[in-house]
Amino acid sequence: MVKLNRFIQFNDETIDANQLLLYERLGRALADAPYLELTERKLFELQPKEGGISLSVFWRHRPEEITHMGRLSDVYLMTAGFWKNFSVSDWLKFRQQYERHHLRKFAEELLLMLEEFRLMDLVEKQRPGTSRAFSVRRQLLLQFHYDRLVSNFKKGFYADALMDQLFITLHDSMFAQSTVEWELPIEQIHLIASYATDATSTSQMMNVVDRIIFMIEEVIEQDLIHQYYAIGDSISEETAAFHFHDGMKEAEKGEPEVKETIDEVFRTWHRENESESGVHLEYELEHGRAGRGDGSNVAEGNENAEIQETGTGESEGNESGQWSDEEHEQTDKKIAQKKAGKEFGKEHAHVVFEEKVVEAVSNEANKIKLLKWREEHKPYIRSFVEEMKKRIEMKEDARRTGLPKGRLSPKLTTILVDERPRPFYRKNIPSDKLDAVFGLLVDGSASMMDKLDETKKAVLMFHDVLRQLAVPHEISSYYEDANHATKELQPNVFGLMHTFMEQRQDNGLSILSFETNEDNRDGFAIRWMTRRLLARPEKNKFLLVFSDGEPSAFGYDRNGILDTREAVMEAEKQGISVIHLFLASEEPTDDQRALFSMMFGNKSAASHSVENFTDQTLRILRKLLAIAIG
Known part of the structure; x- marks a missing residue:
């Protein structure tokens, strides 16, 4: 989980999760598309299949205000501009027209550049507040x-130089003197480009491009070397039309209408993904239509035919005994695994997970270690528990005075002085229990191996303190099986060391039996524990995350930071306080602190050394229990 220090700083960059979420929400509002997701890539672009848009890295490494304004302009241009005002059908016709042209890339990117010019002007007129970002x-x-x-x-x-020249012509001055000696009729090209200022549609811009291409195609032989716009790359006939199953007849398919706008393309893909994500569609069907079979593939039955193969089902009632122990084990594992789906966020659509109880290894080494650690912790835990109990007692003894009914106060002067006297009081109802519940997630990735004992020691103290105070809590490790993770399937495991149902049961040996594994998917784990805490009746809900770095799992490298931040914000909105403890063998760097702050806000603590894990755990518990006591 700890991120490697790469050989150049550029490769070690992280994104500001809070800012990216802000841009994402702004984009959703402008596009009126609550499903829209936002990432950062080389060029700003659209991904209809994924339901996402991307900001350009062009705005990085500039003053903060410039970066912010540049990224805002990307969001405005894509969601308020291209989203509803760029013609997909015209774009597809245009691409087909220039499919075999030797200046194909130049023609396509010139059209996108002209559309950028038109749409910036259009958005500014509709939303004057965008003018600063566009400037x-x-x-x-x-x-x-x-x-x-x-x-x-x-x-x-x-071709690249002409792209530069035409951008300058459009955005700076139609009559600016060129800084290079063109062998082209550049004045006439400038004049043709000037018609872009009056264009009101994609088709009109296509005419401008056609005229420019006609002027240069015999002079310029080489197409574009660099890429300037990627916004049209993902808009193809495949994405702009419905998909019908290959086996369907043409008559059954209906009319495959091409979408007119990017908005329609995105919404269609979103609906298709939603409708095809259920268990009922786990077949090779895409779009079915009601109809009858034509009987062309039927085979006549033969009652004398020999039985060549037998099969048994997976129902519980099947006691045929034809399965081997290995097959039973594999089937049990399939049943135990749960599919995350989209309930846990788009990043985890292909995650399957299982919740396994960590088996207590009751060997001599673990028993000795458990006794030794508890003996070391005993004085700290005893004083801590006594302190909490005193705070609870003080809270219980407190009176609520000035009530209209209850016990009569010994001070009756208020009856004579006040116009509406309230001479009664009540004692708070005594309670020996704290109205709080805790969930603890422990990073189970391989990078925790060198600090495993110290982590177990801190988790054991957490368990013993809450057990003595009768506070319900759950402790689980989390990891992803990197050896079997693929693009279609990412298996995750939660190792349960103590559950809410076990209440005050001593699970010290289970905690000492916890071992490290491979990768970690923090956002997914936080959402998993959030759902378990929300099912609890307690008023004060706390979720602690013990980890030693940033998320790292299959396809989860850069997006993991943003997803973790989003998971934390979702939990906080539902009344769960998320606290992070960074477990490291040395003091965290400024970059690491900034990263944790980005993911967990101001509720992230760090230990200076492995020996301080238990001390930090006790400090965190003291603060949180004080909040619960009130």
């Missing part, structure tokens, strides 16, 4: 194209 965008991109113009021209990348 920053124009300024930075103009500087970029001015810098690239001469360089591309000198290298002989004439």
Whole structure:
């Protein structure tokens, strides 16, 4: 789970999860698409199949305000601009028209550049508040194209240089003097480009591109070398039309209408993904239609035919005894595994998980270790428990005075002085239990191996304190089986060391039997424990995460930080306090502290050394129990 220090800082960059979530919510509001998700890639783009949009990394490594404005301009342009005002059908016709042209990439990206120009102007008129972000965008991109113009021209990348020239023409000045000596009728090209200022649709911009291509196709032989726009790459005939099963007849398919806008494309894919995510559609069917079989593939029955193969079902009533022990074990495992689906977030759609009780290894070494650690903890736990009980007693003795009914107060002067006297009081109902519940998640990844004993020691103290105070709690490790994780299936395991149902049962040996495994999927684990805590009746709910770094699992590297932050925010909204303890053998760096703050907010603590794990655990418990006592 600990992230490696890579050889160059650029490769070790992390994203600001809070900011990215802010952009995502803004994009959802502007597009009126609550399912929309946002990531960061090389160029800003759309992914209809995934239901996502991407910001460009172009805005990184700049002053904070510039980065923010640039990213906002990406969000505005995609969701308020391209989302509802870019014609998908015209785009598909255009791509087909230039499919075999030697300047195909130039034609496609020129159209997207002209549409960017049109849509920026359109969004600014509709939403004047976006003008500041677009002003920053124009300024930075103009500087970029001015810098690239001469360089591309000198290298002989004439298509790229013309892209730079046309961007400058559109956004700076139609009459600006060119800084390079073109062998093209550049004034006429500028004049054609000027028609973009009056264009009101994608089809009109296509006409502008056609005229420019006609002027240059015999002079410029080489297509674009660099890519400037990726927004159209994912919009193909496949994404813009319904999918019908290959076995269906043409008459059964109906009319496969092409979507007109990106909004329609996204919504269609979203509906299809939603409808095809259930267990009832785990077949090779995509779009079925009611109809009767034509009988062409029927085979005549033969009652004298020999039985060549027998099969048995998986029902509990089947006692044929034809299964081997290995087959029984595999079937039991399938039944024990649960599918996460979309309930736990899009990042975990292919996760299957099982909840396994950690078997207590009752050997001599564990028994000696358990006795030794408890003997070391005894004075700290005794004083801590006594302190908490005194706080509870003080809370119980407190009176509520000034009540209209109850016990009569010995001070009766209020009857004479007050206009509406309230001379009664009540004692708080005594209770020896705290109205609180705790869930503890322990990182079970391989990087915890070098600090495993110290972690067990801290978890044991956590368990013993809450057990003596009769506070319900659950302790579980979490890990992903990296050896069997694939794109279609990511198996995860929760190792239960103590459950809510076991109440005050001593599970010290189970805690000492916990072992490390492979990867960790923090956002998923937090959502899992959140659901278990929400089922509890207690008023104060706390979720602690003991980990030693950032999330790391199959396809979860960069997105894991954002997903973990989102899971924490979801839990907090539902009244669960999430607290993180960073377990490390040395003091965390500033970068690490910033990362934990990004994922867990201001509820992240760190130990300076492995010996301090138990001390930090006790400090955290003291603060949280004080909150529960009130």
